Amino acid sequence: MKCYLCTHDTHRVRKGSARDNSSLKILECTNCGLVALDSAAHIGTSHYENSGMHGQALPSMAQWLRDTAQDDQRRFDMLKPAIVNRKVLDFGCGAGGFALKAQTLASSVAGVELEERVHDHWGDALTLHRSLEAAGGGYDLVTAFHVIEHLADPRVMLKNLAACMASDGRLVVEVPSSEDALLTLYANDAFQKFTYWSQHLYLFNADTLRVLANQAGLKVIAVEQFQRYPLSNHLHWLSRNQPGGHQQWGFLDTPALNAAYAASLAAVGKCDTVIAHLEKA
Numbered sequence: 001m002k003c004y005l006c007t008h009d010t011h012r013v014r015k016g017s018a019r020d021n022s023s024l025k026i027l028e029c030t031n032c033g034l035v036a037l038d039s040a041a042h043i044g045t046s047h048y049e050n051s052g053m054h055g056q057a058l059p060s061m062a063q064w065l066r067d068t069a070q071d072d073q074r075r076f077d078m079l080k081p082a083i084v085n086r087k088v089l090d091f092g093c094g095a096g097g098f099a100l101k102a103q104t105l106a107s108s109v110a111g112v113e114l115e116e117r118v119h120d121h122w123g124d125a126l127t128l129h130r131s132l133e134a135a136g137g138g139y140d141l142v143t144a145f146h147v148i149e150h151l152a153d154p155r156v157m158l159k160n161l162a163a164c165m166a167s168d169g170r171l172v173v174e175v176p177s178s179e180d181a182l183l184t185l186y187a188n189d190a191f192q193k194f195t196y197w198s199q200h201l202y203l204f205n206a207d208t209l210r211v212l213a214n215q216a217g218l219k220v221i222a223v224e225q226f227q228r229y230p231l232s233n234h235l236h237w238l239s240r241n242q243p244g245g246h247q248q249w250g251f252l253d254t255p256a257l258n259a260a261y262a263a264s265l266a267a268v269g270k271c272d273t274v275i276a277h278l279e280k281a
Contacts, residue, residue: 003029004036004155004202005211013038016183016192026196028178032211035178035203061121064095071228072097075145075174080105082170086140091161092147094118096126110135137164145174149200158216162280171218171278177225178203181270182237190241206269209276218278225271227262
């Protein structure tokens with residue numbers, strides 16, 4: 001299988017496997033470092049729409065919003081200056097928590113989401129579209145949080161998102177990192193069999209996300225490391241080989257300790273999340 005980014009045809013097989021499909025190997029390009037699933041047949045042109053993510057048994061909307069509340073608030077706080085009195089589009093808006101918060105400051109907010117129950121839940125409370133084409137253009141801020149790693153052709157999607165932006169607009173893309181410390185620094189076997197998923201077709205790091213953005217004709221303003229999960233979560237994985245440490249061992253998570261740990265991981269490029277700020281070239 002040729003690399004999606006650089007078309008190189010050599011790779012190494014990473015330890016671990018997709019948690020919901022153990023037959024899928026995880027491949028890392030030996031040239032550019034892009035991580036991808038090994039099955040070309042698995043990555044179809046309409047994979048996202050037909051992946052099974054939509055319409056399967058999922059948490060209630062109330063639970064979904066609770067699960068995403070911390071990330072919704074963090075993203076809202078991060079982007080406040082870019083939201084005030086601006087036209088905002090949240091692509092792949094999920095439960096809609098970030099879009100709802102953005103409405104308090106923006107001149108207008110729209111979301112794009114395939115999950116039908118999100119549309120049913122919000123009704124007229126949020127402006128939601130089922131396709132990017134229906135959302136129109138002229139947006140000052142476009143966001144895509146943990147979306148493009150699901151797409152068969154993320155380069156084309158970045159181009160399409162850029163086409164929705166105003167001439168001086170900003171695109172913010174957040175993805176899980178292929179260099180997550182639990183994968184590459186600590187090499188935790190249990191985590192390597194847990195975090196990979198058949199719906200994550202690609203995993204990017206700071207370098208490969210920059211390459212993707214450049215190939216899409218976008219100007220990279222910044223690519224930053226961010227650590228979503230605290231030290232307690234990592235210690236729990238390393239000690240118990242199980243998730244949920246931040247819930248069970250939360251007494252460890254003081255703001256100062258977590259900030260210091262996150263800064264240490266960021267310094268060596270091993271955070272669990274990468275965030276790119278992009279503009280039209």
